[in-house]
Amino acid sequence: MKINKNYANVAESYLFSDIAKRVENFTKNNPDKKVIKMGIGDVTLPLCDAVIKKMHSAVDEMSKKETFKGYGPEQGYAFLRNSIKDYYKSHNVELDENEIFVSDGAKSDLGNILDLFDKDNVCLVPDPVYPVYVDTNVMTGRKIVFMNANEDNGFLPLPDKNVKCDIIYICSPNNPTGAVYNYEQLKMWVDYALEVGAVILFDSAYEAFVEDDLPRSIFEIDGAKKCAVEFCSFSKTAGFTGTRCGYTVVPKTLEFDGMNLNKMWLRRQTTKFNGVPYIVQAGASAVFTKEGQAQIKEALSYYKENARVMAKTLEDMGIWFTGGKNSPYIWLKCPNNMKSWDFFDLLLEKANVVGTPGAGFGKNGEGFFRLTAFGDKENTKTAMERIKSISFS
Numbered sequence: 001m002k003i004n005k006n007y008a009n010v011a012e013s014y015l016f017s018d019i020a021k022r023v024e025n026f027t028k029n030n031p032d033k034k035v036i037k038m039g040i041g042d043v044t045l046p047l048c049d050a051v052i053k054k055m056h057s058a059v060d061e062m063s064k065k066e067t068f069k070g071y072g073p074e075q076g077y078a079f080l081r082n083s084i085k086d087y088y089k090s091h092n093v094e095l096d097e098n099e100i101f102v103s104d105g106a107k108s109d110l111g112n113i114l115d116l117f118d119k120d121n122v123c124l125v126p127d128p129v130y131p132v133y134v135d136t137n138v139m140t141g142r143k144i145v146f147m148n149a150n151e152d153n154g155f156l157p158l159p160d161k162n163v164k165c166d167i168i169y170i171c172s173p174n175n176p177t178g179a180v181y182n183y184e185q186l187k188m189w190v191d192y193a194l195e196v197g198a199v200i201l202f203d204s205a206y207e208a209f210v211e212d213d214l215p216r217s218i219f220e221i222d223g224a225k226k227c228a229v230e231f232c233s234f235s236k237t238a239g240f241t242g243t244r245c246g247y248t249v250v251p252k253t254l255e256f257d258g259m260n261l262n263k264m265w266l267r268r269q270t271t272k273f274n275g276v277p278y279i280v281q282a283g284a285s286a287v288f289t290k291e292g293q294a295q296i297k298e299a300l301s302y303y304k305e306n307a308r309v310m311a312k313t314l315e316d317m318g319i320w321f322t323g324g325k326n327s328p329y330i331w332l333k334c335p336n337n338m339k340s341w342d343f344f345d346l347l348l349e350k351a352n353v354v355g356t357p358g359a360g361f362g363k364n365g366e367g368f369f370r371l372t373a374f375g376d377k378e379n380t381k382t383a384m385e386r387i388k389s390i391s392f393s
C-alpha cells in the first residue's frame, strides 16, 4: 500500500491555534480585561425568519408519508436551482438550470473540482490567499505559482503574460484582503485565460457584500463562460456557515481537450455526492423570496455598518487599508512598518482587540492585518474607539 505522500507537504496551519493560545495567555494574566474578537471569519447573526419558517415546514414534510423525501437529485432540487438562476438573471447573467450544482458549501466544491484536472497542471494562486486553494493542490502534488498581491497593485494582481499556468484562482471580493476587481480588471483575467487556455476558478463567496458598480459574478464578463467555473455560498450571504449550502456554476460551453466540464462535473457529483439535505435546500430557497431577500439584507447591512465604522476609524487615523466597502474584511497596513504578529500583540495588549496577522495568509501578508466586520455592533464600535486611542508613534 502506497500512501499519498503529498500530505506530508501540506503546511501545518498554526495561525488560529497560535492566536487562541496568545489570547488565552493574555486573559489568564488579565482576567479583568474584556477582549473583543475581530479575527473570526464566521457570521454571528442567526438565520433569518423566512429561512427558519421554511425549514420548519420542511421538517414537517419529512414526518408524513405523502411528503417525505429520500435521496434527492445529486445536483440539487430544481426549486433551488431555478431560484439561483433567477438571482443570476437579476444581475444580467443568463444561466441554464443544468449549469447550477447545489452543494454543501464552497469549500467542498473548491477542493472537489480538482478531480477534473490533471495533476501536472500548474496553478496560479494569489499571495496572500484563502489557504484552501493552496492546500488542496499541495494534497494532489500540483505545482503552484504565486502571484504577488501587494500595496502597489492594491492587492489586485493582474495577469502577467510571462507566467505559464493552467488553473487560475480568483477570489473577489477577496478573503483576506477585502479587495474587489472591477469589470475591466476581470476582463483582463478572462482574456488572458482564453489566450493561454487556462481555467479560472472564481470564488464569489462574498458577492452579497458588493454594493458599488462592481462584478458579483465572473459571468458578467464576456467570454467567461468559455473559461470559468464559479463557486458561491449561502454561508456569508445568509448565515449558513453551520447549516451548509452553496452552489457551483459550470457552464455547458466549458470545454478543454475535447472534454466538457459540465458533463464531467455532473458525472463526478452523481458518483461521489448524494446531495444536500432537503430541509437545508428548502431553507436556502427561502433566501430568494421577497421576505428572505429583505431579511438577509438587514443582516448584511448590520455587518456592512460595522465595516463602515472600522473603515472610518482607520481613515481618521491615516492607516492604509483595502476592503471595508463591498466586503466584510478590512486589510490594514500595520503602523510604523510593524510585523503582523508584533501588531497582533500590541493590539491585544493595548486595546484588548484580537485580529488576524496577515503573515498567516502568505508571505505578502507580512506587515498587514485582517479585521472582520462579523462581530457585534457595540463591540465593534468599542474596539475601534480603543484602537483609535492607541498612540502608535
Ligand code: PLP
Pocket: 041, 104, 105, 106, 107, 108, 130, 171, 174, 175, 203, 205, 232, 233, 234, 235, 241, 245, 246
Ligand atoms: N471561499 C472563501 C473565500 C471563504 O472565505 C470561505 C469561508 O470562509 C469559503 C469559500 C467557504 O465557504 P463555505 O462555508 O460555503 O464552505
